[in-house]
Amino acid sequence: MSLQASTLTKADAIIAQYPQKRSAALPLLHLVQADRGYITQEDMAWVAGKIDVTPMQVLEVVTFYPMFRQSPTGRRHVKVCRTLSCALRGSYALMESLEKSLNCPRGETSPDGDFTLEFVECIADCGCGPVVQVDHALFENVAPEKAGEFTQQLKASLKDANYGKQTPTPGTPEWNG
Numbered sequence: 001m002s003l004q005a006s007t008l009t010k011a012d013a014i015i016a017q018y019p020q021k022r023s024a025a026l027p028l029l030h031l032v033q034a035d036r037g038y039i040t041q042e043d044m045a046w047v048a049g050k051i052d053v054t055p056m057q058v059l060e061v062v063t064f065y066p067m068f069r070q071s072p073t074g075r076r077h078v079k080v081c082r083t084l085s086c087a088l089r090g091s092y093a094l095m096e097s098l099e100k101s102l103n104c105p106r107g108e109t110s111p112d113g114d115f116t117l118e119f120v121e122c123i124a125d126c127g128c129g130p131v132v133q134v135d136h137a138l139f140e141n142v143a144p145e146k147a148g149e150f151t152q153q154l155k156a157s158l159k160d161a162n163y164g165k166q167t168p169t170p171g172t173p174e175w176n177g
């Protein structure tokens with residue numbers, strides 16, 4: 001599958017913003033991932049050609065930053081913060097509950113393709129842990145004992161035709177149980 005025509009146009013506009021082409025590596029990779037959902041080796045070679053570096057140099061960037069993916073995610077990408085503040089408030093117990101209720105081991109995608117479940121490092125909302133990011137939405141205070149309720153919401157979202165059409169407003173998380 002090739003990238004959309006609009007992605008190709010945006011890529012040229014992004015590169016033109018930088019005095020050195022290679023400085024556009026990160027925004028170009030974000031652009032590709034927003035288009036395809038993940039980054040293939042073919043994409044890396046394409047980015048390398050656009051900014052005059054080697055595909056290996058692009059691979060180094062992709063593998064350095066955890067937000068870049070080289071494989072597709074499930075329909076909902078669930079990221080549980082495991083850094084200190086969230087860990088002290090139960091993110092490890094929360095993860096264990098979610099693994100069972102979503103039928104998805106951490107670091108993997110569920111067999112039905114509905115969920116990808118991962119631990120991540122601090123996502124800068126440390127006062128409201130445990131914090132979970134689902135796709136582009138942030139959920140605060142997801143205590144382990146609320147894992148069941150949270151799971152029900154995640155499963156319900158799979159049937160919600162309006163899911164993802166509302167842009168989350170910073171400071172007003174959609175779920176704050």
Ligand code: FES
Pocket residue numbers: 081082083084085086087121122123124125126127129131
């Ligand atoms: S420690 Fe979890 S958001 Fe910072």
